[in-house]
Amino acid sequence: MADRDGVIWYDGKLVEWRDATTHVLTHTLHYGLGVFEGVRAYETPNGPAIFRLQDHTDRLFRSAHILGMKLPYTKEQLNAAQLAVVKENGLKSCYLRPMAFYGAGKLGVAPPVDDVHVIVAAWPWGAYLGADGLEKGIRVKTSSFTRHHVNITMCKAKANGNYMNSILANTEATRDGYDEALLLDAEGYVAExxxxxxxxxxxxxxxxxxxxxxxxxxxxxxxxQLAEEHNIPVIEKRITRDEVYSADEAFFTGTAAEVTPIRELDGRTIGEGRRGPITELLQSRYFASVKGQEGSRAEWLTLVK
Ligand code: PMP
Known part of the structure; x- marks a missing residue:
């Protein structure tokens, strides 16, 4: 991350961006066991607000619980930390990165269980897969890398080490000229x-x-939830890559990626090869929700005061 002004919440204190450093023997740096979140704040008519703050904090704690990591702060403290970094950095809209990691207390596979640190950083971040991608859709390639198996890493945990798999897949796809990778699970079904x-x-x-x-x-x-409001049925099921090839529309969702249409997978055009009408409807409802506009739910937004 480029050198910049601003503050990062680090173990209960707001420290200067440049001073938010750690030791080279940090356990998580060596073995990858840590947990993190990706959260966004948006500008709303009532000022900046964090979208679904409590849900993100709850998932951070679930991730830590799954990995047997004890966070030395309460959910309330970490909610307050996230609100503080938006406010203290004077940000109107931004991406937030809470992360918990083991310190340098002890090296060896067994982690230093009483040496857990937490940071929360925030910075402006535009459309993750490009503003053009949001409107026109992106080109995707099925990855040669398989998504995690449920008994190899813990798929429900947003864990630092899990992202080695994501980096391999994304790097392969973008190097081959695509915008993003689609990963299949260990049985060959579409995962994410x-x-x-x-x-x-x-x-x-x-x-x-x-x-x-x-x-x-x-x-x-x-x-x-937004699809349900529009009486559009949502079915959770195993999906094959050829079902994606022959879909009318396809899209990715994520805090960073927001709602990004997929116009092509493995050289096959999906539907009309552009953002489809249902994708467009849900995308516009999503942006209205995060920005506190018409139809937004108050319980999803925590105002930064
Ligand atoms: N899958 C993976 C692997 C991710 O990293 C993310 C981003 N956190 C998501 C799905 C989407 O999750 P969310 O909508 O909570 O950001």
Whole structure:
């Protein structure tokens, strides 16, 4: 991350961006066991607000619980930390990155259980898969890398080390000229993107893979709820890559990626090769929700005061 002004919440204190450093023998740096969140704040008519803050904090604690990591702060403290970094950095809209990691107390596979640190950083971040991608859709390639198996890593945990798999997949896809990767699970069924859940639309119904090996996305849940408001059926089921090829529409969801249409998979055009009408409807409802506009739910927004 480029050198910059601003503050990062680090173990209970707001420290200067440049001073938020750690030792080279940090356990998580060596073995990858840590947990994190990706959260966004948006500008709303009442000022900046964090979208589904409590749900993100709850997932951070679930991730830590799954990995047997004891966080030395309460949920209330970490909610307050996230609100503080938005406010203290004077940000109107931003991405937030809470992360918990083991310190340098002890090296060796067994982690230093009493040496857990937490940071929360925030910075402006535009459309993750490009503003053009949000409007026109992106080109995706099925990855040669398999998504995690449920008994190899813990798929329900948003764990630092899980992202090695995402990096391999995303790097391969972008190096080959695509915008993002689609990963299949160990049995060959569609799992998710490197940092997104995936949906397809066929004959007015929406389908999305069950959560066996995909992260329980908060944007995914938001989209399911918005689709229900419009009486669009959402079906969770195993999906094959050829079902994606022959879908009418497809899209990715994620806090960073928001709602990004997929216009092509493996050189096959999906539907009309552009953002489809159901994708467009849900995407516009999503942006209205995060920005506190018409139809937004107050309980999803925590104002930064
Ligand atoms: N899957 C993976 C692998 C991710 O990294 C993310 C981003 N957190 C998602 C799905 C989407 O989750 P969310 O909507 O909660 O950001």
């Amino acid at each position: 993107g490197s940092g997104e859940n995936v949906f397809i639309v066929r004959k007015g119904k929406i389908y999305t893979p069950d959560l066996t090996s995909a992260l329980e996305g908060i944007t995914r849940d938001t989209i399911v």
